[in-house]
Amino acid sequence: MTINRRNLLLSGAACTGASVFGFASLDEAFAQATGRLTVCLYPEPPSLMLGLTQTTPAFIVAGKIYQGLLTYDFDLNPQPGLAKEWSVSEDGLTYTFRLQENVRWHDGAPFTAHDVVFSTQECLPEIHSRARANFASVESATALDDHTVEYRLKTPFTAFLQVFEASGAPILPAHIYKGTDYRTNPANESPIGTGPFRLKEWRRGEYIHLVRNEDYYKEDLPLLNEIYFQIIPDSASRLVALQNGTVDVTGYDNIDYVFMPAIRESADFGITHDGYQFAAPLATLEFNTRSGHVADKRFRKAMLHAIDRDFIIENIWFGQAAPATGLVSSPTRYYKDTGPLYPYDPGQATALLDEMGLQPDANGVRASVKLLGIPYGDMWTKLGEYVKQSLSQVGIDIQIENTDPGNWASRYSNWEFETTFCFWYQFGHPGLGITRLYHSSSIAKGIYGSNTAGYENPEVDRLFDEAIREIDEEKRAAMYGRLQEILIEDLPNAPLFEIKWATVMRKGVKNVVTTAIGICEGFETATVE
Structure with a gap:
């Protein structure tokens, strides 16, 4: 690949000041503009077609293949994706998106508004x-x-402006899918x-190999030549793969948090908790409120009073969490700290x-x-054992x-x-x-992802309905x-607690976290020494 340094300099902001571990200068960015990045991935996704598969591992990979109209900065403000500009009418009923030009699908066909x-x-x-619900309010497009x-x-x-990120609304090629069975299309x-x-190769059970899109509409990007998952x-x-350099990046909870204190102390790695603001996962003890003791909110409150969340954060999550202060996670818009x-x-x-x-x-x-019990790893197993022990102290078996x-x-x-654990993505907006x-x-x-608790409150329904339609920000x-x-x-x-997922990078890896979407973003400006 021949890089046009002059054009890279002219493009400016695309490569500077964009990330937690950013470039010291454009000269450094240019010097690192080729290479291979290896990312740890688990579990293996069933598919990379984001319309059909919304699991996090699928998004980590396919977020480099597909794009949405928008992405979001660390404060959840919309940023250009496939849309370069947008406007909203004063009555909140009309949204107009101006799209990027000279964009082509990976097979060479032009990308258009259609x-x-x-x-x-x-x-x-x-x-x-999720898209079905998010676009239900559309009268016409x-x-x-x-x-x-x-x-x-x-x-x-x-x-509405929060629904256009690539996992919730991946833009798909109409010339490939229109008139076909979307679920069985060979694409x-x-x-x-x-x-x-x-995508270049997917060797099941071993790796997924992506290569640079030479026709990408942003000149001289991406900077990497290839990514192995x-x-x-x-x-x-x-953990061993990260330590010996077999992988360069890992995110979410792929590294058991028991090892995080040692990783934080090592000069060989960089850690950031940025890039998870859009998901903002909130861990909860879920109740089926239809019957049994948990139908009584006094019992639910008693259970919460009997759980030491500080102990959980310090001894099970090893500091990779923060106490929850409500049922909306703190990075999310309209979050309110309701006090103790x-x-x-x-x-x-x-x-x-x-x-x-x-x-x-x-x-x-x-x-x-x-x-x-939620079967998502050792930390959740330990959490169940702790809750069992803790609640036994107040007579709950x-x-x-x-x-x-x-x-x-x-x-x-x-x-x-009756009860279980879960963690819910916020998607930037209640x-x-x-x-x-x-x-x-x-x-x-x-x-x-529905109201599995069976909770019904007419006032709550009314407020949810009115809030989503209210165009006055203060109200x-x-x-x-x-x-x-x-x-x-x-x-x-x-x-229970807000999960503080971490992205861990070997020294020399830069610009893998540039937005609130984190390592699920496109890695346009990512580099590795």
Whole structure:
């Protein structure tokens, strides 16, 4: 590859000041403009077609292949993606996007506004549950010309600018998918996108190999020649691979957090918690509030009072978490700090159980509750064991039910549990990440990411409905603030902690985290020495 340094200098901001571990200068960026980056990946995604597969591992890889109209900075402000400009009418009903020009699909076909209309109005609403909900408010979508798309909404949907990132609304090639069965189209195995990298090889169980898109519309980008995603199932092996240089980057919880203190002390690695603001995962103790003891909010409050979340953060998550202060994660827009949240107080827990008339038997047991263990790794197993031990101190007998990931998801979605753990993505806005969990219209058996708690509150429904339509920013913020107060009082689920996922990079790796999307972003300006 021959790099035109003059054009790189002219493009300026694309390579400077954009990341947590940024370039010292454009000269340094130019010097590092070739190379191979290796990223740890686990579990292996079932597919890279983002319309069909929304798992995080799929997004880590396919976020370099597909693109959305927008991305988001660390403060969750929209930034250009395939759209270079956008405007919103004063009544909040019309959104107009001006698209990047000279963009081509990986097969050479031109990208146009017709691809955007097809993706968001035909394909994704059929195969992508989140997109189906996000675009339900659209009355019409029109390609005004090849590089302009206009959306007219039925009613204001004030989270609309937050729905266009690549996992929620990946833009797909209409010339490949239109008129086909989206789920069985052969292109699903060889994805065709507009992103800075294209798929070269996928050796199942070993690695996924992406190579530079030589026709990328941003001149002289990407800077890397290739990316290998190394599939490493074993946690200890992932750590060894990072230490010996087999992999350059790992993210999320791919490294067991027990090893994070030592990694933080090493000069061989860089760590950042940026890049997770859009997801902003919030770990909760989930309740099926339809029956049993957990149907009574006093019991739910007693359980939360009996759990020492500081102990969990320090001894199970090893500092990779922060205490939750509500059912909205703090990086999310309209977050409100509702103050002290059911602090660890076994005495208060016992008082609430006494109030319910739950007296201890000869063995000290007041009540038994089944906990469906979440099979997502050792930390979650340890969390279940801790909660069992901690709640036993106030007379609540926790019976842990262990299962595999598929069965867990099925039982959870079909309300076949009393309690379980989960962690919820916020998607930058409570209207996207929170409404689905607590609005009564979202009570849908068999649907993951819905109101599995069975929580119903007419005032909460009204506030959610009004807040998403309210175009006055101050009034909207007040509504979301009131919602958070009600949810903390009703406690349909117990917020435990905000997960502080980490991206770990070997020394010499730069610009892999440039937005709130983190390592799921395109790696346009990433380099490795």
